[in-house]
Amino acid sequence: IAIGLLKQPGFGFIExxxxxxxxxxxxxxxxxxxxSPTERDLEAKIKVSTELKVKYKRRNMxxxxxxxxxxxxxxxFDKYSxxxxxxxxxxVGDVIYIEFSKxxxxxxxxxxxxxDIENPFYVK
Structure with a gap:
C-alpha cells in the first residue's frame, strides 16, 4: 500500500x-x-498451580x-532455563511447584x- 501511495502523483514522502x-x-x-491472553488471565486472576518433576538437567556446552x-x-511446560x-x-527427581497464567x-x-527459582530473564 505504501509503495502504491508513493507512486501516485501528488503523494510524496511528507504525505x-x-x-x-x-x-x-x-x-x-x-x-x-x-x-493478550496473559493480560486477560491476570485481570481475571486465572492461574494454574501444578507440580512438575525434573527429568533431566542440561548445560549447553x-x-x-x-x-x-x-x-x-x-x-x-516441557523445559525451562x-x-x-x-x-x-x-x-533430577526434584518436584518443582509452578504457578502460571492459564x-x-x-x-x-x-x-x-x-x-524461588524463577528465572527473571526467561521468556517463552
Missing part, C-alpha cells in the same frame, strides 16, 4: 509520513479492544550461561524445596 503517523496513533485504541531442566511429560545458582540447587502461560511463581 506518506502523515499517513503513517495517523495509522500509528490508532494503536492504543486497538489495544483497548484487544488484550556452546554457551556456558545456558542451564536447562526438562520435566517429565506435561502438556504445559534457569540461572546458574538455581541450576545447582535443583536435582492461557498466556506466563510464569507467576516457581519454587523448588520452598526456594
Amino acid at each position: 506518506f509520513l502523515a499517513c503513517l503517523f495517523f495509522v500509528i496513533s490508532f494503536i492504543p485504541y486497538f489495544r483497548f479492544f484487544y488484550k 556452546d554457551n556456558f550461561h545456558h542451564y536447562e531442566i526438562e520435566f517429565e511429560q506435561n502438556p504445559d 534457569l540461572l546458574k545458582k538455581d541450576f545447582k540447587r535443583v536435582n 492461557y498466556g502461560r506466563w510464569i507467576l511463581k516457581m519454587e523448588c524445596n520452598d526456594e
